Amino acid sequence: MRILAVVKRIVQQMVRDKRALALMMVAPLLILTLLHYLFSSDTAIPRLGVLNADASVINQLKDQDIIVREYQQLENKEKVILEDDLDGLLQFEEEKINLTLTNAEPSSTKALQMKILQIVAAENAKKQAEDLTEFIKNIQTQLPNAPTKIGQLKEPDMNISYIYGDEDTTFFDQLSPILVGFFVFFFVFLISGIALLRERTTGTLDRLMATPIQRRDLVFGYLLGYGIFAIIQTLIVVFYAVKVLDIMLVGSLGNVILINLCLALVVLSLGILLSSFANSEFQMMQFIPIAIIPQVFFAGILPVDQMADWLQVVAKCMPMYYGGNALVGVMYKGLGLNEIRNDLLILLGFAFIFIVLNIIALKKYRKI
Numbered sequence: 001m002r003i004l005a006v007v008k009r010i011v012q013q014m015v016r017d018k019r020a021l022a023l024m025m026v027a028p029l030l031i032l033t034l035l036h037y038l039f040s041s042d043t044a045i046p047r048l049g050v051l052n053a054d055a056s057v058i059n060q061l062k063d064q065d066i067i068v069r070e071y072q073q074l075e076n077k078e079k080v081i082l083e084d085d086l087d088g089l090l091q092f093e094e095e096k097i098n099l100t101l102t103n104a105e106p107s108s109t110k111a112l113q114m115k116i117l118q119i120v121a122a123e124n125a126k127k128q129a130e131d132l133t134e135f136i137k138n139i140q141t142q143l144p145n146a147p148t149k150i151g152q153l154k155e156p157d158m159n160i161s162y163i164y165g166d167e168d169t170t171f172f173d174q175l176s177p178i179l180v181g182f183f184v185f186f187f188v189f190l191i192s193g194i195a196l197l198r199e200r201t202t203g204t205l206d207r208l209m210a211t212p213i214q215r216r217d218l219v220f221g222y223l224l225g226y227g228i229f230a231i232i233q234t235l236i237v238v239f240y241a242v243k244v245l246d247i248m249l250v251g252s253l254g255n256v257i258l259i260n261l262c263l264a265l266v267v268l269s270l271g272i273l274l275s276s277f278a279n280s281e282f283q284m285m286q287f288i289p290i291a292i293i294p295q296v297f298f299a300g301i302l303p304v305d306q307m308a309d310w311l312q313v314v315a316k317c318m319p320m321y322y323g324g325n326a327l328v329g330v331m332y333k334g335l336g337l338n339e340i341r342n343d344l345l346i347l348l349g350f351a352f353i354f355i356v357l358n359i360i361a362l363k364k365y366r367k368i
Contacts, residue, residue, distance in 0.1 A: 100162070177247070177324070184234050273357050
């Protein structure tokens with residue numbers, strides 16, 4: 001009977017907490033639905049520039065679902081690749097072949113490289129078969145003028161280069177900058193949300209709101225107070241990732257710290273805002289599947305440009321989309337502050353919106 005009494009109390013408690021019950025039942029469905037659409041999206045078709053390629057090679061590339069753009073001449077191949085948004089450039093120069101790959105997404109780059117190598121190898125084998133046939137024909141018809149060395153029939157010399165990374169670059173090299181930003185995002189959210197929630201549950205916030213202090217002063221005070229610890233945590237995570245784990249860093253360490261500090265400011269204000277709608281630590285944890293987990297999917301771990309159009313719109317409403325884009329740009333691609341400026345400004349815009357909403361949300365706690 002005592003066990004049944006405990007069970008009855010827990011059931012009644014859960015039924016009364018409608019939000020906890022709804023999140024428990026609905027949140028997994030939302031995450032599963034999101035994953036379904038993310039992983040069922042069509043993959044992006046690679047774009048390849050070609051120079052001096054035979055028609056047969058171009059046709060084979062198109063047969064492999066590769067968008068081919070032909071060029072007559074090139075001055076700066078890296079500039080052309082980036083400006084025309086190409087995944088690579090294939091150049092034929094007599095018996096030498098140059099393949100330059102963007103390598104912005106190592107997994108997609110490896111797949112494109114394999115397709116190109118297979119096509120080039122098949123075309124080379126075809127040419128060697130034709131040369132061998134011609135060689136035999138010459139022996140049969142005109143022995144004195146026939147070539148004397150079959151060794152002249154050799155595989156073409158292919159030189160493969162990369163704009164970002166190298167041949168040893170893995171998917172984790174692109175993933176690791178995003179993970180650095182996400183861990184800052186996640187743990188600062190926990191610190192800010194639960195800390196302010198404790199202020200409310202202990203009655204400290206009510207006593208503060210009973211004083212003449214203005215709401216904006218209280219919000220900025222919380223942001224600065226918890227921001228000190230957020231900054232310390234951010235610096236620890238960044239330095240540990242770069243100096244101890246030796247995560248790839250091509251750009252400036254200062255820019256990496258700046259991006260993560262902007263992310264920390266955004267999530268600090270977001271955590272404080274969401275804590276206004278929670279009555280316990282358990283309810284605060286319930287915001288994680290709604291506010292935090294989706295950030296992972298749209299931060300760049302899954303290629304956003306390969307998602308459905310409506311998912312790309314959703315991605316651009318997520319702070320981690322801009323934070324992940326900026327971190328990959330600095331740590332993996334070596335971009336400077338000018339190239340990531342727009343991402344930083346958008347992050348600061350998110351922070352401003354959340355701060356304003358925080359000031360508005362505190363209005364319900366002012367009794368006088």
